[in-house]
Amino acid sequence: MRLYDPKEIEEKWQKVWEDENLFHVGEDAGKQKYYLLEMFPYPSGRIHMGHVRNYSIGDVIARYKRMKGYNVLHPMGWDAFGMPAENAAIQHGTQPAVWTYDNIAYMKTQLKRLGFGYDWARELATCDVEYYGWEQWVFLKMYEKGLVYRKNAPVNYCKLCSTVLANEQVEDGRCWRCGEEVVQNELTQWFFAITKYADELYEYANKLPGWPERVLNMQKNWIGKSHGVEVDFPLERGGLLRIFTTRPDTLYGVTFMVLAPEHELATELAHATPYEKEVLSFVQKARSQDRSFRLELSGSKEGVFTGAYAINPLTNQRVPIYVSNFVLAEYGTGAIMSVPAHDQRDFEFAKAYGLPIVVTIMPEVGAEDKVIDAASMEAAYEGDGIMVNSGPFNGRQNREAIPEIIAYLEGRGIGKGRVNYRLRDWGISRQRYWGAPIPIIYCESCGVVPVPYKDLPVKLPLDLQIKMVGKSPLSDYPAFYRVNCPTCGREARRETDTMDTFVESSWYFLRYACPGYDQAPLDRKRVDYWMPVDQYIGGIEHAVLHLLYSRFFNRVMHELGFVSVKEPFANLLTQGMVIKDGAKMSKSKGNVVDPDYLIQRYGADTARLFCLFASPPEKDLDWNDKGVEGCYRFLQRVWRLVIERVDTLKETLPTIEQDSASVENKEMSRLVHMMHKTIKKVTEDAERFHLNTAIASIMELVNAIYKFVEVERNDGELRLLKGVIEHLIVILSPFCPHITEELWQAVGNKGYVIDHPWPAYNEAYVQEERVTVAVQVNGKLRDTCEVERDLDETALKQVVLSLEKVKKHLENREIRKVIVIPNKLVNIVCDTN
């Protein structure tokens, strides 16, 4: 008998798929499209198990949908700009471009060896000038529309990476990539005006039913929409101090004001007063601390009095103005009103500096058992209640009064309702080489001059030596930055920063729809055929980064007229990590499993099968070498099942339609039932991505077939066997495409299994003719019995009551009622004496 040799058959079919161009797709108005996308990889050198898992899940869905009759777009490409290329260049003296394209070439062979069905004709690498050139084009359009601007601002800077980071790329005060502590630097940077879409990005998060709640919450959290009011507090010495608050219902309880150290009034108010010296030294100290350090001081709120007072516009009382490190300059107006009675932070500050506390909200009677009192309270009361000490609003429920208070403020011209966002604009300048050059020229006489469209692309030079220095390598390379001003022709200087690589990954999914298009970044007709992505699959780690940027960028492309849809990803699946020995697989932990080794030892089908079978896609996958063996064993079992009787099967005409006439005995009807049940289960599980249980049910079918072939079978039975085996091959094929293609051919089929339509199941056969009914007495299982399906209740009761075990449990007891769940369960409720 021929042995299962994965290496041989996998190479064979991969070549056939490639030669026959089987996964190439075009737009076809006659078919329903399905765009399936997995997050593209960074070409780091080799793929890891996380990729294998991600792409295996995607490949199953793509193949399944294709067999279902969809026109499936399943592309692959490379997120090819980024720092590792530069670091490798410094370490090994290579060129980032060479390093990157070499890695791409190798990783592509790895993906091919896993048998993923991509349309390679659409492959792109973001470091291709054909790609980033169009990105520069979009940058210029955004510049024209005011969606890109340049400003001097304190930015997050990672010393180790020698570059600036966006807010989203700072985690716990550390660099998302290398973990180095992030410091604040003042630099002139380019920003994308993502905050212009803050509200839309927030609100549409409620219109994405196909996304995990968790991701949407993280995004909403990040955007941080809050409703409140801006209030102008007159300064005693003239002028106004504007603050933002979400709690106008506590305005009557304001006892002081606090400014961020960066607030322009901070030093101004103290100017020429006895407080000036102290304020100046405090502000200087605070400014020298970087943001993460200031945040670490949580709990220790420090501040100084400016010597100035503001007037509470509702009470006309004068309240002192402080400067403190706990107020953020970037949020709201950089100044706050402080209500120590009802805000814990203000309370702590008031206690530390001996400031008065005025209670304006009392807990409602019954809601809290104590009446709060300014003198004795030990923490702020942040809950709701009835307003007191609040002039015309006394006695009102605080939440209900808020809209009226806002109207009251607006009517008197002292405040205005306002929505505030936590989201900041996206800083995209990076002082690195291996990225897309920002298409801008600085001219001493003309200022900031965009590169004319006709001069695009601004090509990244490939022939420079990369040295680790604290500034962009390009700024050391005159051949790049020396340029003549496009406006006046005089000598000028190119921007030497490059774009954040998250810009490239924000629109690659659009470009897949029209690869190679050279008239514009995108070909709207084709983009509209394919967009939105029907199913996006990737890691949770991009919940706010890539996924938020892409939603923003797609909106920009929408406004530029390149795509109709506003939201790029209709459905999102976030797959879990691959864990081994209790930790994420990583080189430093020494717990990596090399995909090449797996393919070499067991074959791609086994590698895929294990990744899919070991746990449901959203959960973390616990790597288990023995589990891999189990999957290999299963495939050998399938192989033997077919190959051991391949000659017979080849000669037998399959019974594809299992009508009742061809079913001669109980074992046949049992097999027919198993087959239809399995098709149904796999179909439903594929639709909801429960791929592990889909595989489990296929295993059950295989077990049932083995049971069926234990004895010699007649012609009719063999015809059924062949039909069932063919169905088995078809439904296993999305998971393990090579072995199934081989077996499909071995049993005598001409075409490819991938071209075979997904089988339908017949509900009539999904149900068995005889069913096992659980029999309970007072809710406890006492026996089971096999009866005809849909047996009427009276007959069923009769059968059940005649069971010996049941009789025993009913002795001397009176039956109160009998509950019957058809074909499932009978529960006899009786006295319990």
Add this chain to the structure above:
RNA sequence: GCGAGAGUGGCGGAAUUGGCAGACGCACUGGACUUAGGAUCCAGCGGUUUACGCCGUAGGGGUUCAAAUCCCCUCUCUCGCACCA
């Protein structure tokens, strides 16, 4: 602290709607075949009990004829956010 999710055999995990808890696989145990078994096949495999049975889905309470599933309380873990006024 706030928000979200989870807790089921020795392990990974099943259980679309409240209806036989533990599918499928791993590990383990016994057996068959064998020169051999790390191959294959068969049987067993939540705990406890000689057995009938009793107990069992983090713990406690509740609703129900019936709860892993619904409700309340407690504990533990994971993730995200965290002076955002």
